[in-house]
Amino acid sequence: MLKFAKFLADNGSVVNIARNTIRSVSKSTSGTSSSAAVSTDTDEPIDIPNPYEKDRSICILCKHNIVPDYKNVRLLSQFQSPYTGRIYGRHITGLCKRKQAEVEAAIIRAQNCALMPAYHKDIDFIKDPKLFNPERPIRPHKY
Numbered sequence: 001m002l003k004f005a006k007f008l009a010d011n012g013s014v015v016n017i018a019r020n021t022i023r024s025v026s027k028s029t030s031g032t033s034s035s036a037a038v039s040t041d042t043d044e045p046i047d048i049p050n051p052y053e054k055d056r057s058i059c060i061l062c063k064h065n066i067v068p069d070y071k072n073v074r075l076l077s078q079f080q081s082p083y084t085g086r087i088y089g090r091h092i093t094g095l096c097k098r099k100q101a102e103v104e105a106a107i108i109r110a111q112n113c114a115l116m117p118a119y120h121k122d123i124d125f126i127k128d129p130k131l132f133n134p135e136r137p138i139r140p141h142k143y
């Protein structure tokens with residue numbers, strides 16, 4: 001529209017008519033166009049939160065503030081395989097290093113105290129809800 005007006009202004013004779021039409025157009029759309037024009041005129045960056053920021057993941061024991069204890073066999077049994085009794089690695093459990101070490105120490109201590117079996121999962125705890133899916137680990141294993 002402005003180019004059209006400039007073109008008319010160059011011609012000279014039709015300037016008044018063009019101004020009148022521009023005014024009428026600008027009056028009709030003044031409410032939205034003026035505010036949009038103000039926002040687009042400033043080319044300064046806008047402060048927005050980073051859309052690519054990853055949300056910090058927190059391990060399940062830290063989230064619920066649980067300290068693994070060797071007497072809490074039911075909890076510890078969720079960190080071992082139901083088939084072999086092997087302790088799940090950190091790539092499956094998703095625990096932080098500290099909690100994983102605490103869990104492993106607690107499991108070994110429970111096994112030494114004969115509270116937990118070493119080579120299989122206790123039958124009483126086999127139907128407990130599965131916290132981890134070893135078929136789909138959080139990270140693939142290194143080896």
Ligand SMILES: [Zn+2]
Nearest residue numbers: 059062096099
């Ligand atoms: Zn943690």
